Amino acid sequence: MxxxxxxxxxxxxxxxxxxxxxxxxxxxxxxxxxxxxxxxxxxxxxxYGNAGLIERASVIPYGFPREIKTLLHYGLNRSADVRYHWSFLPKIMPWLARFWWESSPRRLRRAALDMLPLIEHSLDEHAKLADEAGISAQLRPSGWLEAYRGTAAFEKACAAARQLDEFGLNYDLLSPAALREREPSLASVFAGAVHWRDPATIADPxxxxxxxxxxxxxxxxxxxxxxxxxxxxxxxxxxxxxxxxxxxxxxxxxxxxxxxxxxxxxxxxxVPLAVKRGYHLHFRAEPGAVLNRPMVDIEHGFLLAPMARGIRLTTGIEFAGRDDAPTPVQLERTEPYARAIFPLKERVEATPWMGSRPCLPDMxxxxxxxxxxxxxxxxxxxxxxxxxxxxxxxxxxxxxxxxxxxxxxxxxxxxxxxx
Missing domain, CATH: 3.50.50.60 (FAD/NAD(P)-binding domain)
Structure with a gap:
């Protein structure tokens, strides 16, 4: 009853x-x-499945790329940071068209200003809840790294970072030597990195x-x-x-x-709600190897993050039906590159995790x-x-x-x- x-x-x-x-x-x-x-x-x-970032530095939303070279790169559907199911394209195209329209420089800036109060209060509001819950130590003030293999790409990233100075963000532009000092277990393959210092990180979201x-x-x-x-x-x-x-x-x-x-x-x-699917896997690190903060290999479209279960490898986005069967192709593509830059051992879990991010085209x-x-x-x-x-x-x-x-x-x- x-x-x-x-x-x-x-x-x-x-x-x-x-x-x-x-x-x-x-x-x-x-x-x-x-x-x-x-x-x-x-x-x-x-x-459960994300990069573990309280992203205080992301004052500009992730917009639709507008460079022809980038669009052609994604159009080949071989990228690790963006992938799509061919059969899903007709369903998602109207959403993508609006996303592109909303991502014009003027509209993207308007979205950034609308979101700014939430972003600016994100760390403080987390800190209050974490303190009340008695878990303040879970919020690690380590920031995260954007690492670039090419000199031209790194220089472009440095210029983009300086354009955000109006928002009062704290960041360091790292030479290869400075990057090795902060992350000595990373391979010496990067031309430089941007260390965004404002975000906090979580070892187990x-x-x-x-x-x-x-x-x-x-x-x-x-x-x-x-x-x-x-x-x-x-x-x-x-x-x-x-x-x-x-x-x-x-x-x-x-x-x-x-x-x-x-x-x-x-x-x-x-409401034009879409999902961007994502995957992750955990790996054990070689003895003595340490990753101090999350880092993104920009050119190869993946992130490595130190988590409670090991080093988490996460990929970009996959456009597919929310309830479609998992297709962790991006993990398979990126694992060799991840192993080349950080000493990973065996996988912790046999099956990759998959989740869906709820997304709206106006960001x-x-x-x-x-x-x-x-x-x-x-x-x-x-x-x-x-x-x-x-x-x-x-x-x-x-x-x-x-x-x-x-x-x-x-x-x-x-x-x-x-x-």
């Missing part, structure tokens, strides 16, 4: 990744009673989300295992049934990452109220920066839901921009 809990909660937060957990914590901080709902334990989907979720529970929050797709509107409340209980609340937040469209589409909202997430459904709220579509922006997003949405002054202008993130 289902036990009815009528209006006993203030908010149902649907999705226990970094975004949903952060929203739940900030609402809880404002005195709201919150139930956090997911079909899996916190931090076991998209939030999934565990970070679990630790934030544990803080939520210690403060009286409830985590429920259920499929959020069952959400329904009952008059002025929202409800979700499980075999044991019927949960009801005045408000519901959709923070389901790449699965958000499965729910918001049921209520008539049309801004959806954060805010559903215009046609009272009490329904959205927080999804953070592109490559869900881990970075989770706590800042949680604060912004909680302030909006409580009717408080917001630390950032929420208008650029409204779902109404998509009509």
């Amino acid at each position: 289902v036990e009815v809990n009528r209006l006993s909660e203030d908010v149902l937060v649907l999705g226990a990744g970094i975004i949903g957990v952060s929203v739940a914590l900030h609402l809880q901080r404002l005195g709201r009673s919150v139930v956090l709902v997911d079909r899996r334990a916190p931090g076991e989907e998209t939030s 999934g565990q970070l989300v679990k630790d934030y979720a544990a803080l939520f529970e210690r403060k009286g929050g409830r985590i429920v295992t259920a499929d959020a797709i069952g959400l329904r509107q009952d008059g002025e409340s929202w409800s979700l049934s499980t075999p044991e209980r019927l949960y009801q609340a005045r408000n519901a937040v959709v923070a389901l990452g790449p699965w958000s469209n499965d729910l918001y589409a049921r209520f008539g909202y049309r 801004r997430p959806v954060i805010g109220a559903a215009p046609r459904h009272k009490g329904l709220w959205f927080a999804f579509g953070h592109n490559h920066h869900g881990l970075t922006l989770g706590p800042a997003t949680g604060r912004l949405l909680a302030e909006m839901m409580a009717g408080l002054p917001t630390f950032a202008d929420p208008k650029p993130f409204a779902i109404e921009r998509f009509g």
Whole structure:
């Protein structure tokens, strides 16, 4: 028999990744009673597999490339940083066309300025939650490296870094000797590197989300295992049934990452949400070999990061259906290059991990109220920066839901921009 809990909660937060957990914590901080709902334990989907970066330095969103040489390179579909399923191209082309349009210099700068308050508050908001959770040591102030094999590419990167000086970022331009000093276990194949010093790094992003979720529970929050797709509107409340209980609340937040469209589409909202799939594998390092911070081999399109399970090799993006079978071709292409620059031993796991990043073509997430459904709220579509922006997003949405002054202008993130 289902036990009815009528209006006993203030908010149902649907999705226990970094975004949903952060929203739940900030609402809880404002005195709201919150139930956090997911079909899996916190931090076991998209939030689990990433580079472990709180990317304070990424003030310019990842736009669509506009150089002919780069486009031709990607068009051959042999790149490790961008790959696509040929059969998926007809489906994704309208999204890519809008992404290209939104990536013009003028629109890209507008997106950067809209996102800047969230980026600027990302580290501080993480630091507050980590301190409260007792895990501040997990945030390592190491920054990360962009490494370049060619001199011309490195010089171009140096010029691009200097163009960001208006944002007050801290970075070092490293000669080969300076790079060897900071990362002595790397092979001497690079012409130089940019060391972005503002970002913090995380050795286990999934565990970070679990630790934030544990803080939520210690403060009286409830985590429920259920499929959020069952959400329904009952008059002025929202409800979700499980075999044991019927949960009801005045408000519901959709923070389901790449699965958000499965729910918001049921209520008539049309948002151009796409997914960029990504893969990772862990390797043991040779005895004595140390990687002090994440590093990206720009020319070969992969990242190596020191993680709790070993050295994590991650690739770029794959355009394919969210639920299509994994095709970890990019890992196979990059592993030989990774082994050539860092002394990797055997793989830690037999099967690569695959996840999906929820992306919108204008490079801004959806954060805010559903215009046609009272009490329904959205927080999804953070592109490559869900881990970075989770706590800042949680604060912004909680302030909006409580009717408080917001630390950032929420208008650029409204779902109404998509009509």
